[in-house]
Amino acid sequence: MTMTANPTNETSAPRNINISQAVAEGLRLAMEADDRVVVIGEDVATQGGVFGSTRGLLKAFGPERVLDTPISEMAFTGMAVGLAMDGYRPVIEIMFVDFIGVCLEQVYNAVAKIPYMSGGKVDMPVVIKTAGGSIGAAAQHSQTLWGLFGHLPGLRVVAPSNPYDSKGMMAAAVASDDPVVFIEHKGLLLERAQDFEFGANVPREAYDVPLDKAAVVRPGSDLTLVTLSGSVRHALTAADAAILSGVDVEVIDLRSIVPIDWETIGTSLAKTRALLVVDEDYLGYGLSGELITGAIERFGLGSLDYVGRHGNPGIPVPAALSLEREIVPGTESILNAIVRAGAER
Amino acid sequence: MNNPELWRDRYRLMVLMRRFEEACLTGVASREIHGELHTAIGQEAIAAALAENIREGDALASTHRNHLHAIAKGIPLYPLMAEIFEKETGLCGGFGGHMHLFDKERRFSTTGIVGASLPVALGHAYAAKLRGDDTVAFAVIGDGSVNAGGFHETMNMASVLGLALVVVIENNEWAISVPFSAASSTAKLAERAVAYAIPGERVDGLDVDATSQAIGRAVAHARSTGPALVEAMCYRFRGHYEGDLDLYRSQSEKTDRTTTKDPVVLLRAQLRDGGMLDEATLERLESQVSAEIDAVLAQVRADKQPDRSRAHDHVFASGLKGAVA
Numbered sequence: 001m002t003m004t005a006n007p008t009n010e011t012s013a014p015r016n017i018n019i020s021q022a023v024a025e026g027l028r029l030a031m032e033a034d035d036r037v038v039v040i041g042e043d044v045a046t047q048g049g050v051f052g053s054t055r056g057l058l059k060a061f062g063p064e065r066v067l068d069t070p071i072s073e074m075a076f077t078g079m080a081v082g083l084a085m086d087g088y089r090p091v092i093e094i095m096f097v098d099f100i101g102v103c104l105e106q107v108y109n110a111v112a113k114i115p116y117m118s119g120g121k122v123d124m125p126v127v128i129k130t131a132g133g134s135i136g137a138a139a140q141h142s143q144t145l146w147g148l149f150g151h152l153p154g155l156r157v158v159a160p161s162n163p164y165d166s167k168g169m170m171a172a173a174v175a176s177d178d179p180v181v182f183i184e185h186k187g188l189l190l191e192r193a194q195d196f197e198f199g200a201n202v203p204r205e206a207y208d209v210p211l212d213k214a215a216v217v218r219p220g221s222d223l224t225l226v227t228l229s230g231s232v233r234h235a236l237t238a239a240d241a242a243i244l245s246g247v248d249v250e251v252i253d254l255r256s257i258v259p260i261d262w263e264t265i266g267t268s269l270a271k272t273r274a275l276l277v278v279d280e281d282y283l284g285y286g287l288s289g290e291l292i293t294g295a296i297e298r299f300g301l302g303s304l305d306y307v308g309r310h311g312n313p314g315i316p317v318p319a320a321l322s323l324e325r326e327i328v329p330g331t332e333s334i335l336n337a338i339v340r341a342g343a344e345r
Numbered sequence: 346m347n348n349p350e351l352w353r354d355r356y357r358l359m360v361l362m363r364r365f366e367e368a369c370l371t372g373v374a375s376r377e378i379h380g381e382l383h384t385a386i387g388q389e390a391i392a393a394a395l396a397e398n399i400r401e402g403d404a405l406a407s408t409h410r411n412h413l414h415a416i417a418k419g420i421p422l423y424p425l426m427a428e429i430f431e432k433e434t435g436l437c438g439g440f441g442g443h444m445h446l447f448d449k450e451r452r453f454s455t456t457g458i459v460g461a462s463l464p465v466a467l468g469h470a471y472a473a474k475l476r477g478d479d480t481v482a483f484a485v486i487g488d489g490s491v492n493a494g495g496f497h498e499t500m501n502m503a504s505v506l507g508l509a510l511v512v513v514i515e516n517n518e519w520a521i522s523v524p525f526s527a528a529s530s531t532a533k534l535a536e537r538a539v540a541y542a543i544p545g546e547r548v549d550g551l552d553v554d555a556t557s558q559a560i561g562r563a564v565a566h567a568r569s570t571g572p573a574l575v576e577a578m579c580y581r582f583r584g585h586y587e588g589d590l591d592l593y594r595s596q597s598e599k600t601d602r603t604t605t606k607d608p609v610v611l612l613r614a615q616l617r618d619g620g621m622l623d624e625a626t627l628e629r630l631e632s633q634v635s636a637e638i639d640a641v642l643a644q645v646r647a648d649k650q651p652d653r654s655r656a657h658d659h660v661f662a663s664g665l666k667g668a669v670a
C-alpha cells in the first residue's frame with residue numbers, strides 16, 4: 001500500500017504533464033510573482049532547457065530575464081553572486097550536476113559563504129538548478145553528487161522525487177533567502193505525472209512544498225527505509241515486494257539533504273528501530289553516513305536494532321549497463337538490502 | 346589535384362567515417378548504445394584533414410563529439426566501435442562508453458566536459474617540451490568550448506611557454522541550441538588568436554584540402570615556435586545528440602545545408618567531375634568501405650557487455666576496491 005505525499009490533491013484528476021513541465025510551471029509562477037527572479041544558463045531560453053524544465057519562460061518573460069548563455073559556467077555562476085548582491089533572485093542552471101566542477105569555486109566560496117562572511121548582511125537567494133542521476137550515461141554524465149554539496153556549509157540541498165514536489169519545491173527554492181541547490185533527476189524529468197504512485201497531482205495554481213520536510217510515502221512497521229529522488233520509486237516497488245519476505249517497510253522520501261528532517265525520521269525509527277538508507281550517490285563520506293551517524297547521535301545507540309546502507313559503493317558510473325546495474329540501486333538490489341536487513345534484525 | 350592516390354585515400358577515409366557513424370546510429374535505435382550519442386556527420390573533411398597532419402606520436406585530446414577524431418588518430422575501428430557499443434571488447438572494456446574513449450599508446454583521450462580537453466592537450470604539449478621531442482599536441486574542440494574559462498587559460502599558458510599545441514576548432518555554428526553568433530564576442534574565433542599572440546586562421550571545413558593545408562601550417566608553426574589555432578567552418582547535420590528534437594534551428598536551413606553542403610557529396614562530385622575518379626571506381630570504393638564497416642558492426646554486435654562482477658575493477662590502479670565496497 002502506498003500513500004500519496006499530498007493527500008489533499010487526491011480528488012482532482014492528474015494532469016498529463018511531466019516533471020520538467022511541473023518545474024517550469026513552478027518557475028513561471030515564481031517569476032510572475034516576483035520580477036527580481038531571473039533564469040540564466042545554457043539552452044534555457046530558446047530551447048527551454050535540454051529537458052524542457054524552463055520551457056515557455058522566454059516567451060513569458062523575454063530574453064533579459066531568461067538568458068541563454070555561452071558555455072561559461074564560471075562566469076554565469078559568478079554573475080548570480082553579483083545579481084544577488086544587487087537584489088535579484090537568480091536561478092542558474094548547470095545543465096548536468098556533473099559539470100559543476102568548472103564553477104564549483106563560485107558555488108562554495110561565494111554563493112555558500114558570503115552570507116556568513118558578511119556577518120549576515122548579504123543574502124544569496126540563488127537557486128542552482130541542476131540535474132543528477134545515473135541514467136546509463138557513464139562516469140561524467142551520471143552522477144548525483146548531493147553528498148558533495150551537503151558537505152559544503154551554507155547551501156540548502158534538495159532533490160525531489162515526484163511531480164507535485166518538484167513544482168512546489170522549486171517555488172519554495174526561489175522564495176528562499178538561502179542559496180538552494182535543486183537537484184532534479186535526469187531519469188525522472190520526462191516521466192509523466194500520471195505514472196507516479198505518489199505526488200502525481202500537480203495543481204495549476206502556485207503552491208509551496210517546504211524545503212526541509214521529509215515525507216512518509218509508505219507507512220510500515222519493521223524497517224525505516226530513507227531514500228530520495230529517483231530511488232524513491234524503486235524503493236516503493238521493493239517495499240511492496242518485501243511483504244512476501246515478511247518485512248513491512250516504511251519508506252521516507254527525504255526530499256531535503258540539507259537540512260535533514262530528523263523529526264520525521266525519528267518518529268519512524270521510534271516505531272521500527274531499524275534504519276536502511278538507500279542512496280544513489282557515492283556512499284563514502286556522504287548522505288548515508290550522515291543519516292546513520294546522525295540517527296545514532298540523536299536517538300542513541302540503544303534505540304536501533306539495525307542500521308544499513310545501500311548505494312553506489314564509491315565507483316565512477318560505468319558505461320555498460322551490465323556494470324551500471326551492479327553499482328546503482330535498483331528495485332532488485334533494494335529488495336535484497338531490505339531482506340538482508342530483515343534477516344539481521 | 347595531381348595526386349590521385351592522395352585524393353582517393355581522402356575520399357575513402359571520409360566515406361569510412363560517415364559509414365562508421367551511421368553504424369553507430371543503428372546502435373542507438375537498437376538500444377545497445379546509451380546516453381547521448383554525438384555524431385560528427387557533416388564534419389568529416391576536418392577529421393580527414395587532421396588525419397593527414399597528425400603523426401603517430403602526436404597527442405590528441407578530443408571532446409564529446411569524438412568518433413572521427415579517434416579514427417583520425419589511427420585507433421582501430423573494431424575496439425573503437427565496440428567501446429561505443431559498451432562491449433567488453435571495447436577500447437576501454439565498456440567502462441568508458443562513447444563519450445569517454447582512451448588510447449594511451451596512441452596518446453588519445455576525450456572528455457564529456459566542454460572545454461576540459463584544452464588543458465589536457467596543454468599537458469601533452471608540455472610533456473613534449475620536457476622530453477625534448479618534436480611531437481605536437483592537438484586539442485580539437487567545438488565553437489562552444491572557446492567560451493569556457495579553460496580555453497583562455499590554456500591558450501595563454503601555451504603561448505607564454507611556447508608549446509607545440511595546435512587547437513582545431515570545429516565551428517559547426519551551434520552549441521546545442523545556442524547559435525555561435527549569440528555566444529561569441531568576436532565574429533571569427535580565429536581572430537581571438539591575436540589575444541594570445543599566436544597565428545590563427547579560419548578555413549572552410551568542408552574543403553578537406555584547404556583544411557589540411559591550414560592544419561599543416563599550424564603544425565609547422567607549433568613544431569618550430571609555439572601554439573597555433575585553426576577555425577574550420579562546418580555545420581552540425583544532426584541534432585546535438587541522437588534523440589535531440591532539434592527544434593531550435595530553421596529546418597529549411599538545415600535541409601538546405603545538408604543537401605548542398607555535404608563534404609562527402611561535395612568531394613565526390615569534385616573527384617568525378619574533375620575526372621579524377623570515375624563513377625565505377627567511386628562505387629567500388631564505397632561498397633568496399635560499407636562492407637568493411639558492416640563486418641565490424643556484425644563483430645561488435647556479437648560481443649558481450651562486460652560481466653557485472655567487474656564493476657569494481659579499475660577504480661584504483663593498485664587494485665584497491667571502491668571506498669566502502
Ligand SMILES: Cc1ncc(C[n+]2csc(CCOP(=O)(O)OP(=O)(O)O)c2C)c(N)n1
Nearest residue numbers: 099410457458459487488489490519520521
Ligand atoms: C562544462 C560543460 N557545460 C555544459 C555541458 C553540456 N554540453 C555538452 S556539449 C555542449 C555544446 C558544445 O558545443 P560545441 O563546443 O560547439 O560543440 P558541438 O557540440 O557543437 O560539437 C554543451 C553545452 C558540458 N558537457 N560541459
